[in-house]
Every structure is written in structure tokens, then in C-alpha cells.
Amino acid sequence: MSKSAELNVLTHDTAEIQEKYLLQAVINAVPTPIFFKDSEGRYLGCNRAFEAYTGKTRGELIGKGVYELFERELAQVYFEADKALFESREHQVYEAQVAYADGSVRDVMFHKAVFQASHENVEGIVGAILDITDRKKAEKMYQDMALxxxxxxxxxxxxxxxxxxxxxxxxxxxxxxxxxxxxxxxxxxxxxxxxxxxxxxxxxxxxxxxxxxxxxxxxxxxxxxxxxxxxxxxxxxxxxxxxxxxxxxxxxxxxxxxxxxxxxxxxxxxxxxxxxxxxxxxxxxxxxxxxxxxxxxxxxxxxxxxxxx
Structure with missing residues (x-):
């Protein structure tokens, strides 16, 4: 391989590494927990907000499935939701009440979708968890007022x-x-x-x-x-x-x-x-x-x- 070709490969690899770190920096800045998994349900990555939610670091999460990380009842809910998403191939939105690692219980809305990274030959699920606790409290307050x-x-x-x-x-x-x-x-x-x-x-x-x-x-x-x-x-x-x-x-x-x-x-x-x-x-x-x-x-x-x- 010529020096010019080697330089092009090196430049391309460097660009991919920079893009990877840039993407991680971007999602880390988002206050909403974000995660992505492969088709087998193993975590491929997440942001810092998701680490705070689970109480686990990226290193502890990556490569592991829900049954290795969460209590069985909660893991079963996640597993069934992921399975339904893969079967439908559509966007998935649902509400749940979850316990954060800090002990707080919050109302959240899961937004999930299937992604395909053809270059890496990877298919999986990407999701975001929106905290809707304040909205649910407001809804209850207005409902109580109406009744x-x-x-x-x-x-x-x-x-x-x-x-x-x-x-x-x-x-x-x-x-x-x-x-x-x-x-x-x-x-x-x-x-x-x-x-x-x-x-x-x-x-x-x-x-x-x-x-x-x-x-x-x-x-x-x-x-x-x-x-x-x-x-x-x-x-x-x-x-x-x-x-x-x-x-x-x-x-x-x-x-x-x-x-x-x-x-x-x-x-x-x-x-x-x-x-x-x-x-x-x-x-x-x-x-x-x-x-x-x-x-x-x-x-x-x-x-x-x-x-x-």
C-alpha cells in the first residue's frame, strides 16, 4: 500500500474516531436518558443521563442484556416491549412509572425505534426516556379540580x-x-x-x-x-x-x-x-x-x- 493510501486510511479512521467521540459528547449533553441496544437486547451504548437513571456506568451496561442488569419483573417488561417493537418495526411510545437509582420514583414516557447501521451491519433499538412527572402531577391536579x-x-x-x-x-x-x-x-x-x-x-x-x-x-x-x-x-x-x-x-x-x-x-x-x-x-x-x-x-x-x- 502506498504512503498516500495509508494516509487516506489513517485519515478515515481518525475521522470515524472523532465522529464517535463527538456523537458521545452530544448525547451526553442531553438531559434525557438515551440508550441503544443490538438485536439481541444487549446494550451498545448510552448517555450520562441513562447512567444516572440506572445507577450503572457505560462500562457496566455495554454488552449486557436487561436480565443481567435489572430485577426480573422489570427486565421482563423491557424484554417484551423490545420484542414487540422488533416485530412491528414501528415507533413505540408508552408510559411507565420507574424507580431511578437515586431512589426517586418518576413517571416517564419511553420513545423507542428500530435502527439499522448498514455500514457496521448492526441492527438494534434506540430509545429515550422522557421524565413526565410534573406533567402527570399537573394532570392529576386538574382532574381533581374537575371532580x-x-x-x-x-x-x-x-x-x-x-x-x-x-x-x-x-x-x-x-x-x-x-x-x-x-x-x-x-x-x-x-x-x-x-x-x-x-x-x-x-x-x-x-x-x-x-x-x-x-x-x-x-x-x-x-x-x-x-x-x-x-x-x-x-x-x-x-x-x-x-x-x-x-x-x-x-x-x-x-x-x-x-x-x-x-x-x-x-x-x-x-x-x-x-x-x-x-x-x-x-x-x-x-x-x-x-x-x-x-x-x-x-x-x-x-x-x-x-x-x-
Whole structure:
């Protein structure tokens, strides 16, 4: 080989080495974990962010497969995802919750694709792991806001309807009973008019707290709007359990509440309907509990009424 040819080969090799180091420097600068594997699932390389994610150096990762590096359950998830990607030959995007080497648990989104390096005769997978923890927290916050009554912190009407639909279906499958208690505060309008909206808001928050203290942790308490509340009692055996809860609530409401130096009377009226005794659908359950509430209010303040078919 002539000196000129040798020089060309040397120059080409040097350029390839420089390109390799340049590529590594570039991906190391990316804060997102990046990795690439061969067709057998062995790691060919990664960036520093991926080292931080796994808690392993490139030297510890390269040449090894997922079963050699991760716990079996996690390794199986990675293996199956890689297998599906190779079979589809398409891009792969999925979300997961993973534990970083520093002990933090984060929501991430995997973006993966098959690559082919024809010059090196190498085929494999390249992937990036995007941290979406903040986005998931924001999504949950907005979801909670959409389902929560801002004033009292209780479930709102939309959330109650979702819970009621699911509870109704479970009740039919389990052959148990479900009760819906509809409640109106007896003196809210007078308090709101006499002492102002801040006092009215405090009154509603106190009512919400008393309702929560009167039921089981699993029971759903919601504010439907204004001074209207609803309580879903699931997995009960008979009407006596529902009326017992109503009596507890009324006993709580019989206690005066002090707001801005004023000793106020709370009071409430409750209507009760049950599945399957009184209703065969969510719509009829709500309608019949409303009818029972109307009857309770007609009898006088501070009482409850059970729907009578």
C-alpha cells in the first residue's frame, strides 16, 4: 500500500474516531436518558443521563442484556416491549412509572425505534426516556379540580355521578344493597342573607366536615351545589343501616356552630332511597331520593324520610 493510501486510511479512521467521540459528547449533553441496544437486547451504548437513571456506568451496561442488569419483573417488561417493537418495526411510545437509582420514583414516557447501521451491519433499538412527572402531577391536579367542590373539598356533582354509576353496577353484580341520601341544609339561606357570603361559606365547610365525620371512610360525600349534599352508602344490608347514618348526621347537625362570633343553628333534612328496594337505575334512585327529601322537608325541619313506592 502506498504512503498516500495509508494516509487516506489513517485519515478515515481518525475521522470515524472523532465522529464517535463527538456523537458521545452530544448525547451526553442531553438531559434525557438515551440508550441503544443490538438485536439481541444487549446494550451498545448510552448517555450520562441513562447512567444516572440506572445507577450503572457505560462500562457496566455495554454488552449486557436487561436480565443481567435489572430485577426480573422489570427486565421482563423491557424484554417484551423490545420484542414487540422488533416485530412491528414501528415507533413505540408508552408510559411507565420507574424507580431511578437515586431512589426517586418518576413517571416517564419511553420513545423507542428500530435502527439499522448498514455500514457496521448492526441492527438494534434506540430509545429515550422522557421524565413526565410534573406533567402527570399537573394532570392529576386538574382532574381533581374537575371532580372536587372548590369550597368544601368534597366530591362535586360530576364526581358523585361517576361514583354512583360504578357503585350501582357493583351492587347489581354483588347482589348487595346501595343507599343514596340526599340532604338539604335547613337554615342556609337565612344565614347567608343575615351574615353574608363569607359566613355562608364557613357554614357550608362546617356542614361538609360534619358529614364526613358521620360516615365511613369509603362512603362518598358530595356537594351538589348550594346547600345540597349527597351521600352514597355502598355494601349495606338493609334500610336500618341507612337510617342509622341519617340519624348520626342529624345528631351532628343538631349541634350549634359558631361563626364570626355568632352561634348558629345548622339542621338538615334527608331523603333516602335504596337499590334494589326502591330503584332499578341510577336515574330512578336519584329521583326517588329527591322525592323522599321533599317528604322529609314537608314533615318539618331536622328529619329524614325513606322513599315509599
Amino acid at each position: 372536587t367542590d372548590a369550597l368544601t373539598g368534597l366530591d362535586n356533582r360530576l364526581s358523585m355521578m361517576n361514583h354512583l354509576g360504578h357503585a350501582f353496577d357493583r351492587t347489581l353484580r354483588s347482589n348487595s344493597s346501595l343507599a343514596l341520601l340526599m340532604l338539604d341544609l335547613d337554615n342556609f339561606k337565612e344565614i347567608n342573607d343575615s351574615y353574608g357570603h363569607p359566613a355562608g361559606a364557613a357554614f357550608l365547610r362546617e356542614a361538609a366536615g360534619r358529614l364526613k365525620r358521620s360516615v365511613r371512610k369509603a362512603d362518598v360525600v358530595s356537594r351538589l351545589g348550594g346547600d345540597e349534599f349527597a351521600i352514597i352508602l355502598e355494601d349495606i344490608t338493609d334500610i336500618a343501616q341507612a337510617t342509622h347514618v341519617a340519624e348520626k348526621i342529624l345528631a351532628q347537625f343538631a349541634q350549634p356552630v359558631e361563626i364570626d362570633g355568632h352561634c348558629l343553628t345548622m339542621g338538615g333534612s334527608i331523603g333516602i332511597a335504596m337499590v334494589p328496594a326502591h330503584a332499578d337505575s341510577v336515574t330512578s334512585l336519584m329521583k326517588h331520593s329527591d322525592i323522599a327529601l321533599y317528604l322529609a322537608k314537608a314533615k318539618g325541619k331536622g328529619g329524614y324520610s325513606v322513599y315509599q313506592p
